[in-house]
Amino acid sequence: MIRTQNLLKKYNEFKAVDNLSLEVKEGEIYGFLGPNGAGKTTTILMLLGILKPTQGEVYLFGQNITKDFLSIKKKMGVVSEKQYLYKEMTAGEYLNFFADLYGVKNRKKKIDQLLEAVNLLEVRNRKLGAFSRGM
Numbered sequence: 001m002i003r004t005q006n007l008l009k010k011y012n013e014f015k016a017v018d019n020l021s022l023e024v025k026e027g028e029i030y031g032f033l034g035p036n037g038a039g040k041t042t043t044i045l046m047l048l049g050i051l052k053p054t055q056g057e058v059y060l061f062g063q064n065i066t067k068d069f070l071s072i073k074k075k076m077g078v079v080s081e082k083q084y085l086y087k088e089m090t091a092g093e094y095l096n097f098f099a100d101l102y103g104v105k106n107r108k109k110k111i112d113q114l115l116e117a118v119n120l121l122e123v124r125n126r127k128l129g130a131f132s133r134g135m
Contacts, residue, residue, distance in 0.1 A: 001026045002047065007056035009042050016042045020056070049073065073101050087129030091120060094128055 007020040017039040024030040032040040045051035047058055049065050049072070058065040060072050086094055092111060099107035115121040 001028075001061060002030075003059040004043075004047075005057045005059075007043070007046060007058065008054045009039070009046060009051065010054045017046070017053075048076070070103075074103060076101075087127065089128055090125045091115065091128060091131070092124040 002022070002024040004020055004022050007017055008015065009017040020039075020043060022030075032043065034040055042051065046053050047060070047065075049058075049069050052066075061075055063072050065072055089097065092115070095111045095114065096107060099111060104110060111124075112121065115124055
C-alpha cells in the first residue's frame with residue numbers, strides 16, 4: 001500500500017531524509033516517531049506528493065506517485081492533527097484545493113452550493129485560521 005525505495009531529500013548539502021526504504025502493507029498501522037528535525041514531516045509531504053524527493057521512489061497503492069499522481073490522489077485522504085498547512089487559506093481556497101485534488105468538475109458552482117448550504121457563502125474569503133475549531 002505504501003512503499004519507499006532509497007528516499008532522499010536534500011536542502012543544499014543538508015539531508016532531511018537519507019536513504020529511507022519502508023513498506024506499510026494494507027491493514028497495517030505505522031507511526032512516524034522521532035525527535036524534532038528527524039525528517040518526519042518531510043517524509044509525509046513526499047508520501048503525499050506535496051514535496052518532490054531529491055532521489056528515490058514513492059509507491060502508493062502499487063503505483064509510482066511521480067508517474068501516476070493523478071490517479072493516486074483520487075484514492076488519498078489526509079487527516080492532520082494540526083491545520084498548519086491550511087490556516088492561511090480562505091474557505092473558498094480550501095474547498096477549491098480539494099476539489100482540484102479530486103478532479104471535481106464545475107467546482108466553482110459546487111463550492112458555492114456547498115457554502116450556501118452551510119450558511120458560509122458570505123465568509124468564503126475569510127482565512128480558516130479565523131474560524132472556530134467547531135466549524
